[in-house]
Amino acid sequence: MAQKVAIIMAAGQSTRMNTKLPKVLHEVCGRPMLSYVLDACRQAGVDRIIIVVGYGKEQIIDRFGDQADITFVEQKEQKGTGHAVMCCRDELERFKGQTLILCGDAPLIRSETLKTLIEKHEQEKSAATLATTILDNPAGYGRIVRDSYGNIQGIVEHNDCTDQQLQIKEVNPGYFCFETPVLLDALKEIKPNNVKNEYYLTDALHITIATGGKVTAVTAVAPEDAMGVNNRRQLSQASKIMQERIQDKLMDAGVTIVDPPNTWIDVRAQIGQDTVIEPFTYIHGQVSIGTNCRIGPFAFLRNGTQIGDDVVLGVFTEIKNTRLADGVRARHHSYLGDAEIEANSDIGAGALTANFDGQKIQKTKIGPNTFVGPGAVLVAPIEIGPDSHLEPGKVVTQKDLKKG
Incomplete structure (x- = not known):
């Protein structure tokens, strides 16, 4: 040859x-x-x-x-x-x-x-x-x-x-x-x-x-x-065609995309079999999602996110550079950035990780089987042990955990 x-x-x-x-x-x-x-x-x-x-x-x-x-x-x-x-x-x-x-x-x-x-x-x-x-x-x-x-x-x-x-x-x-x-x-x-x-x-x-x-x-x-791309309109048209190809490939591989025209998935994303992507979900960057998950509606998954199997991310959740182990639940209005959340933990509505201290990004670690109450703010750097229960509406720092 x-x-x-x-x-x-x-x-x-x-x-x-x-x-x-x-x-x-x-x-x-x-x-x-x-x-x-x-x-x-x-x-x-x-x-x-x-x-x-x-x-x-x-x-x-x-x-x-x-x-x-x-x-x-x-x-x-x-x-x-x-x-x-x-x-x-x-x-x-x-x-x-x-x-x-x-x-x-x-x-x-x-x-x-x-x-x-x-x-x-x-x-x-x-x-x-x-x-x-x-x-x-x-x-x-x-x-x-x-x-x-x-x-x-x-x-x-x-x-x-x-x-x-x-x-x-x-x-x-x-x-x-x-x-x-x-x-x-x-x-x-x-x-x-x-x-x-x-x-x-x-x-x-x-x-x-x-x-x-x-x-x-x-x-x-x-x-x-x-079609070559010579202006912004053609760039948009090419992106639309490519998005259809990306979603077709995922659906052929066993992913359910409920409303393809109202979903955007990065070409670098990987999604496992029998995962359901609800409408108005936006997946950007190198994101991996396991099997049997449910994502959205209105979920925003950003670069560096790794999601295990049987994970639920619900309405208006934003995940950035975070690892969610199997069975994690974050059903409503949560922001999880630069975190590691172990298996079967439950993140309550509106809970979030405060990952930026004004100078640099800090990490949050949450042990398995942990419940984070609705509206809780976890101030990084922070490490929460397994089987923990954090009260709703609390601002929690590492010092607070030590006092407890």
Whole structure:
């Protein structure tokens, strides 16, 4: 099997996002857009990844620089997709395998699509292959031009289309696979002969065809997956689609989500079988929930929370960086932050942990089989032993426990 390298274009500023953050670092369901593209590449068997950076490069390198399979290449001037790939030539010179070229602002990409692209490329023994999609409204996308036999003749960017070509609904969403030597040869010939005066990567396909190379197109990209994110509205749309995927996966695994449109679950969350997620629950960050739990309605679970089995978190409970062991109950209006609560403890309505002393976060530890009365405030740092019973409405400190 041929080695595979992926070039991911992530250099753009995206003025339409109206942001100081690099576009590919904007989050979709808890993770940067670029993370989804990296995952898809790795799951499709890519050995090495080259990220083309430009605007905000320091932030991107800081976020992903610790990943051993990634190399960063800078595109100092924004001269088009072909120019972005040209910047990678030194990294590709000694590589003889396949090069995938993808966009970093396309978080809805699926590894299955990349696998189909690679399989088609290898089956056809093509010099270059692209994955296409069919859109009812193809505005803004490069059109796929085929001959009467269905063979691809090239791609025409939207701004360069004739009126007839604008009627074509098969488009290029930006999924390419090249034999690397073919790509390098084509890059030498690309010229900025277009409306935008840019170097188009799609011209590499035209050059390959003109020199007798075989170019194949496979219609493998679902319409929703083709959407890149160029503004805040599209970011919201991508997040909605990703949220549906996250919840579908959880429901297939045996989780009940009572009202999916009114529930938000981070892609990093893990939820066990037969747990029920009630409406208006918000789960953000790396959160793990065991089996047979009931969460919500109106529950807010934050990063670092670990929940055991058979736990009940009821209306307007907020849990942050806290471990709840099996059988814990917190049914109403409680805040539990930076705490460890052992098995079968019961947190009364409105009880909370005061975890910040004005300077730093402090820990609360509650032993098993403990009852914390309604409205009690536990002032951290505090450690409560097993089988304890705290009165309602009390402000409790470690000193108070020692006095008792």
